Amino acid sequence: MLTMKKLTLMGAAGALWGLSALLLSPMAHGATYSDAGAAVIVYPKIVVDTDNGVDTVITVTNQANAQTAAHCFYVNANNRCTNTLQACGDSSDCFDPMSGFTGACVTGWIEINFDIVLTPNQPVAFSAFAGFGNDNLPCPGGIGGTNCGRVCSAGGNKGFPCTQNVDCPGGSCIFATNAGTRVPPVGEDPFIGELKCIEADPITRLPVECHCDTDPTQCPCPADLQGTAIIETVLESGVIDTARYNAIGLRPTTFNNGDRELVIGGPSPDPANPALTCLDQPPETRCEYQPCASVLVFDLLFDGAIDPISNVYVTQSSLTLVPCTEDFLRQRIPQVTAQFLVFNEFEQRLSTSRLVDCLLDSQISLIDTSQFNRSIFYAPLQGTVAGQARITGVGGGLIGSAELGYCDPPAPGTGCANAAYNLNQFADREAADFIRIP
Amino acid sequence: MSTVKGLRAGRIALVLIGMTLTAATVGAEERFTTERPSSVLLFPKVVNTSETIIEITNTTNLLVNVHCFYVDGQSFGGFPIWDITDFDLVLTRQQPTHWGVGTGRAVDPTDKETGLDPGLIPPVVPGFTGFLACIEVMPSGEPSGANSLKGEATVGQVTQLGDPANHVSKYNAIGIQACGQGGCGGGGTQVNADNVLELNNVEYAACPGGLLVNFAAENGEDIAIGPANPPSVVSTNLTLIPCGIDFENLNPPSTLLAFDLRNEFESPGSTEGIPVDCWFSRDLGDPLFGNQTTIGGLGSFFGSGILRPIGPSLPVLGVANVLHMAGDGSSDTAATNLHFCNEPAAPSSCVEVNSEIRLPTLP
Numbered sequence: 001m002l003t004m005k006k007l008t009l010m011g012a013a014g015a016l017w018g019l020s021a022l023l024l025s026p027m028a029h030g031a032t033y034s035d036a037g038a039a040v041i042v043y044p045k046i047v048v049d050t051d052n053g054v055d056t057v058i059t060v061t062n063q064a065n066a067q068t069a070a071h072c073f074y075v076n077a078n079n080r081c082t083n084t085l086q087a088c089g090d091s092s093d094c095f096d097p098m099s100g101f102t103g104a105c106v107t108g109w110i111e112i113n114f115d116i117v118l119t120p121n122q123p124v125a126f127s128a129f130a131g132f133g134n135d136n137l138p139c140p141g142g143i144g145g146t147n148c149g150r151v152c153s154a155g156g157n158k159g160f161p162c163t164q165n166v167d168c169p170g171g172s173c174i175f176a177t178n179a180g181t182r183v184p185p186v187g188e189d190p191f192i193g194e195l196k197c198i199e200a201d202p203i204t205r206l207p208v209e210c211h212c213d214t215d216p217t218q219c220p221c222p223a224d225l226q227g228t229a230i231i232e233t234v235l236e237s238g239v240i241d242t243a244r245y246n247a248i249g250l251r252p253t254t255f256n257n258g259d260r261e262l263v264i265g266g267p268s269p270d271p272a273n274p275a276l277t278c279l280d281q282p283p284e285t286r287c288e289y290q291p292c293a294s295v296l297v298f299d300l301l302f303d304g305a306i307d308p309i310s311n312v313y314v315t316q317s318s319l320t321l322v323p324c325t326e327d328f329l330r331q332r333i334p335q336v337t338a339q340f341l342v343f344n345e346f347e348q349r350l351s352t353s354r355l356v357d358c359l360l361d362s363q364i365s366l367i368d369t370s371q372f373n374r375s376i377f378y379a380p381l382q383g384t385v386a387g388q389a390r391i392t393g394v395g396g397g398l399i400g401s402a403e404l405g406y407c408d409p410p411a412p413g414t415g416c417a418n419a420a421y422n423l424n425q426f427a428d429r430e431a432a433d434f435i436r437i438p
Numbered sequence: 439m440s441t442v443k444g445l446r447a448g449r450i451a452l453v454l455i456g457m458t459l460t461a462a463t464v465g466a467e468e469r470f471t472t473e474r475p476s477s478v479l480l481f482p483k484v485v486n487t488s489e490t491i492i493e494i495t496n497t498t499n500l501l502v503n504v505h506c507f508y509v510d511g512q513s514f515g516g517f518p519i520w521d522i523t524d525f526d527l528v529l530t531r532q533q534p535t536h537w538g539v540g541t542g543r544a545v546d547p548t549d550k551e552t553g554l555d556p557g558l559i560p561p562v563v564p565g566f567t568g569f570l571a572c573i574e575v576m577p578s579g580e581p582s583g584a585n586s587l588k589g590e591a592t593v594g595q596v597t598q599l600g601d602p603a604n605h606v607s608k609y610n611a612i613g614i615q616a617c618g619q620g621g622c623g624g625g626g627t628q629v630n631a632d633n634v635l636e637l638n639n640v641e642y643a644a645c646p647g648g649l650l651v652n653f654a655a656e657n658g659e660d661i662a663i664g665p666a667n668p669p670s671v672v673s674t675n676l677t678l679i680p681c682g683i684d685f686e687n688l689n690p691p692s693t694l695l696a697f698d699l700r701n702e703f704e705s706p707g708s709t710e711g712i713p714v715d716c717w718f719s720r721d722l723g724d725p726l727f728g729n730q731t732t733i734g735g736l737g738s739f740f741g742s743g744i745l746r747p748i749g750p751s752l753p754v755l756g757v758a759n760v761l762h763m764a765g766d767g768s769s770d771t772a773a774t775n776l777h778f779c780n781e782p783a784a785p786s787s788c789v790e791v792n793s794e795i796r797l798p799t800l801p
Contacts, residue, residue, distance in 0.1 A: 035472045035777050037650075055662040061652050061742045063777075065785050121700040121785075123652055123742035127661050138702035138738060148704035176704065226777050228652060232662040234764065239604075240663055242762045244772035297475070299493050299534060299590055308538045309489045309594060309606070343532040345553020384553035386536035388495045404592060404608055417594070419608035419772065424473050424588045426497060 031251065031265070031290035032399060034422040037063045038249020039199045039207070039222055040262070040289060040435070043229045044401045045245075045320040045361060045420075046074070048129045049190035053234040056128040058195065062118035064224035066159035067151045067176050069202035070116045071437065073328055075194040076187050077359035080108035087188055107357045109333040113438070114183055117202050119148040119176035120161055128191070132183035141177025151176040194322045194359055197247075198262070198437065199225050206437070207288070209258030213279065221252035231403075231420065243420035245401045250289040257283050264324060264397070265291020266432030278432070285432070292324035292397025292433050293425030298389040300402065302344070303365035303372060305379035307406045315379070316405045316416055319367070321360040324397030324433040333358045336396040340367065342376055345384035350376040356398060364389075390426075397433045468585070468615035468622045469643045470755070472775040476613025477582065477642065478635065478795065479572040479589045482756045483677040483719070483773075484508070486540045486566035488595035488605065493536045494556075494572060496529035498586040503528055505575045505797070507685055508539075508560075511568035511717020518716035520690040524798075527556040527572070539566065568717050569679050572611075573635070573797065581797070583616025583629030583642070593759065593773065607773035609757045614795075615643050633686065633799050638792040645681035645753045647788030648746035648779035651697075653758070655741060656723040658733035660762050667764035674731075678718040678745070678756035682793035690716040693751040697727065698785075699743030701736045712745075714754055744779050746788055753791050 032038075046056045062068050078087040081094035083103030088094050094103035116132075118124065119139060126132035134140055139148040152162050155170025162173040180202055186193070199222055201208050210221035227247035234240050250264060266278035266287045278287035301308075301315040323334035336356045343349055352368035354360060365372035372378060379385060391398060400423050405416030475497040484490045496502045503526065510521035529535060535556045537543035542561035543551055562568075572589070574582045589611035595604065614637065617626025622639040629641055638644050653674045654660070660670040680691035695712040709728040712718075722731040729735040731743075747753045756776055763769040779788035 033473070035775055036780070037777065053666060057660075057662045059652055059740060061650075063650060063742070063779075063781075063786070119704045121742060122702060122704050123700070123740045124702060125654070125661065125740045129662075139704070226650065226652065228774060230662070230760075230762075230772060232660070232762065234663050234666040238667070238764065238766045238768045240667070240762060240764050240768050240770050241604075242760070242770045242772040244607075244760065244774050246775060246777070297495070297497055297588060299495050299588065301491075301493075301536070308491050308536065309592070343534060345533060345535055347530045347533050347554065349532070385551070386493055386495075386534040386553070388497070388532060388534040390497075390532075404606075406604075406606060417604040417606040417770070419592060419594070419606045421590060421608045422473055422610055422775070424475065424497075424610070426475060 031428055032292055032425065033249045033251055034246040036249065037223045037226050039225065039252045040250040041197050041225045041227045041247040042322065042399050043195040043227060043247050044322045044399055045231070046128050046186065046195050046229065047192050047231055048186050050129065051190070053236070055232055057125055057230040057232060058128060059123060059125040059228045060116055060118070060197065061123040061226050062121060062224050063226055064222065065120045065161060067120055068118050068159065068222065068224050069200055070118070070197040070225055071113060071200040071205045072116060072195060072197040073111055073113045074186060075196070075358065076108065076110040076191060077193040078108050078188055078191060079105045081105055087190065107333060109331065109358050110187060111328055111331065112184060112187060113328070115180055115202060115205065116183065116197065117178050117180045119178065120151065122148070126183055128186050129189065131185040132181065137178040137181055139177045141175065141179040147175035147177055149176055150174060192359070192361055196326065197225060197227070198435070206258050206260060207256050207262065210252065210256040212254035219254065221254060221256055223251045225249065241418050243403050243418040245420040245422050248399050248422065252289055253279055253287050255279060255286055256288040260329060260437050262289060262435040262437070263287050264289040264433040264435065265429055267430055287432065291428040292399065294392065294427035294429045295425065296391040296398055296400055297424040297426055298391060298402055300364060300387050300389060301385055301404060302379035302382050302387050303363065303375065303377050305385040308385065310406065313406045313408065316407045317364045318403045319362060319364055319400060321356045321398050321400040323356055324399055325435070327436045329436040329438050334396065336398055337394040338398060339392045339394060341390040343388045344382040345386055352376055397429045468617050468626065470646050470778055471613045471615060472610040474613060474615065475585050475588050477574045477585050477587065477616040478614035479587050479611040480679065480755060481570040481589065481591045481611050482679050483593060483759065484539055484568055484570045484591065485593060486562050486564055488593065490539045491536060491592040492539060492570065492589065493534065494527065494587060494589040495534040496532060496586050497588055498584065499531045501528065501530055502586045503575050503577050504572050504587065505579065506570060506572040508562055508570055509568045509717070510566055513715065518690040520688060520716055522685060522688065523560055525557060525559055529556055530554060567719065571683060580631040581629050581635055583618060585615050588613065594771065605769070605771040607759050607771045609773040610775050612755050617641060617643065633797040635795040635797070637681065637794055639790070644790040645793045646778035646780050647753055647782065647790050648744045648786070649754060649756060650742065650744055650777040650779050651676070651758065652742050653722060653731065654760065655733040655736040655739050656721065656731050658739045661739065663762055663764050667766060669765045671763045673761040674722045675759045675761065676718070676720060676722065676756060677759065678714050678754040680714055680752040681755050681791065682752045682795065684796045686796045686798050691752060692716065693754060694748045695745050695754060696748050697743050697745050699730060699741050701741050702738035705737060710748060744786060744788065746779070747791065752793055
């Protein structure tokens with residue numbers, strides 16, 4: 001017979017267990033990575049604007065000792081006029097003198113894809129403005145072309161370094177090359193968008209099938225890509241500005257069916273059964289990549305705060321967010337609502353929301369208003385210099401990066417000294433995200 | 439009766455929540471990280487030659503105590519100074535805080551630093567070059583493993599906007615996560631109350647076996663700046679600290695590294711015997727790197743390499759700060775966190791290493 005006292009104690013014990021589990025469970029970690037190799041790498045912010053001297057240098061490195069390939073997608077997120085289809089900043093750019101009408105400036109989405117073939121351990125880098133063509137490939141191969149080391153063409157050692165054919169049972173020892181690599185320049189200038197690269201088979205352009213869960217010889221599923229983006233500005237005045245962040249990676253689980261739908265995280269088929277995970281789902285919905293974060297944690301200096309370094313200039317932060325889910329197959333513009341919970345140094349809490357329509361790239365004090373001095377991200381309004389924003393995606397996961405700038409007072413504007421950095425994250429999303437590739 | 443039912447239902451619900459949350463998942467394991475809340479934060483590059491702004495945030499809804507150590511990494515006559523200054527912070531739920539290392543932060547509600555002052559933070563000496571370690575502790579001073587902290591450092595100088603010498607770069611603190619019961623691959627336990635933080639995948643995550651460094655060849659051309667303002671130059675500064683600190687006996691840690699690298703043509707190179715005493719900050723053009731990372735030695739514009747310990751020595755942690763300089767002398771820096779290498783198989787051979795952070799004994 002349970003007494004009230006016992007029940008109370010057991011309830012308390014249960015509560016403590018639940019709380020400790022909440023605090024200590026491995027689930028309390030987001031599972032995207034900007035500091036380790038990954039199977040999918042995402043560069044949330046790629047910018048080209050030659051009129052203002054802006055270009056982005058992109059590096060991609062194969063950290064495996066075997067040849068690999070990346071199937072990449074540039075997502076052009078330029079806004080576009082409804083009447084002229086030209087890129088625009090706002091509707092004032094959409095006046096058509098021929099018709100005399102002014103169109104609306106709406107969210108755009110144009111995707112192009114390409115391949116990068118990487119030899120073992122190879123780093124490559126290219127400018128988003130110029131692209132990466134045959135003339136720049138380190139090892140273009142072909143007649144008269146430079147080759148890298150030798151790798152096995154097929155068989156169990158496919159892609160691995162070799163010196164002679166006997167090293168390659170079922171295949172032959174051939175020169176490794178970057179043949180097949182062609183990175184086009186970004187589709188427009190100016191350009192703002194995202195780059196997403198998926199480790200894939202160079203022939204099928206699909207992720208390599210992996211059944212590590214049933215066949216240990218396939219373990220671990222490949223996670224060999226890492227990358228960096230360096231946003232560089234060269235002004236006519238001679239001033240240069242550089243901001244650098246690491247690409248954000250999705251790491252594989254122990255299963256990949258190699259189809260066109262990449263399943264990122266997801267629920268257990270039976271939440272009541274603690275032994276089950278998303279890997280116990282049927283193969284078509286089984287998770288192939290670790291989940292996106294449930295919460296992105298963005299430490300910031302509020303806009304308009306006096307720069308703590310110079311004590312003269314003002315801070316201006318910007319944030320770039322892209323959805324974790326993307327449907328390149330059906331070309332549907334992904335939309336996720338970003339909820340911002342903002343804490344200042346008094347522990348006071350304000351919140352706002354903003355739709356991430358393909359890509360959100362905004363000065364933070366223009367996220368919630370068009371008048372920066374009325375924003376919850378404005379330092380005089382918050383009353384402190386530093387803040388924390390916890391960003392939760394509703395209807396999908398989010399991936400992002402941030403920039404901190406020191407700018408001219410009083411209004412945030414041009415001429416900033418910028419530095420980029422990666423966001424932190426907390427907890428896994430329970431629902432699955434998907435990348436669908438053509 | 440309804441109270442009993444309610445308690446029973448509540449107990450069952452909470453137990454179920456606990457079971458669900460502790461269930462095996464495909465989520466990340468506790469590890470060294472630059473993007474997840476942790477119990478120990480390391481800021482490898484803290485300087486007062488320009489200025490460094492430190493930001494630390496409590497990401498939980500509970501009050502957190504933090505014990506921090508500034509370590510002066512300068513050497514005189516080949517011997518590290520290893521001067522340590524420690525101080526305490528108290529962060530309320532979700533509280534962010536910041537300070538400049540050159541000025542510190544007083545506990546003064548009337549000063550220009552608005553917000554809840556987290557504690558008395560002393561300034562570092564002029565010319566300070568070293569690192570900052572912050573450890574989550576209980577109010578009594580014993581280590582706590584709640585993985586509550588995250589941080590960033592902004593290094594640079596802003597003299598005048600439009601000045602070609604403005605250098606601002608920002609990196610994330612390196613976090614060491616506590617394992618917690620069953621974490622770190624299943625063998626984790628709760629953090630114990632002693633003064634030794636075991637980095638062994640039982641109490642805290644073990645040290646990564648190496649660091650992956652993606653770099654532009656030293657003195658090579660910047661492919662974005664070069665065409666607009668030639669001739670351009672890129673130079674990478676590496677700041678490294680050993681993965682293991684003894685604050686109790688004030689023994690400066692030292693280690694020896696090998697740097698195995700590849701260029702874009704997949705040609706290998708390597709440099710062995712790079713000494714890291716307490717705090718290391720060198721450009722890749724330094725003779726210690728054997729001229730293998732310069733544009734002449736590397737033979738391509740970009741390279742990638744792994745810094746790993748030689749033999750039984752400690753691995754290192756660090757950041758890279760990259761200087762981009764245009765033909766007319768204008769320049770800027772951009773910092774980047776280095777990728778961790780945890781692949782034990784050859785040729786990466788990044789085998790995790792057990793180490794420790796030894797705190798001063800509590801009085």
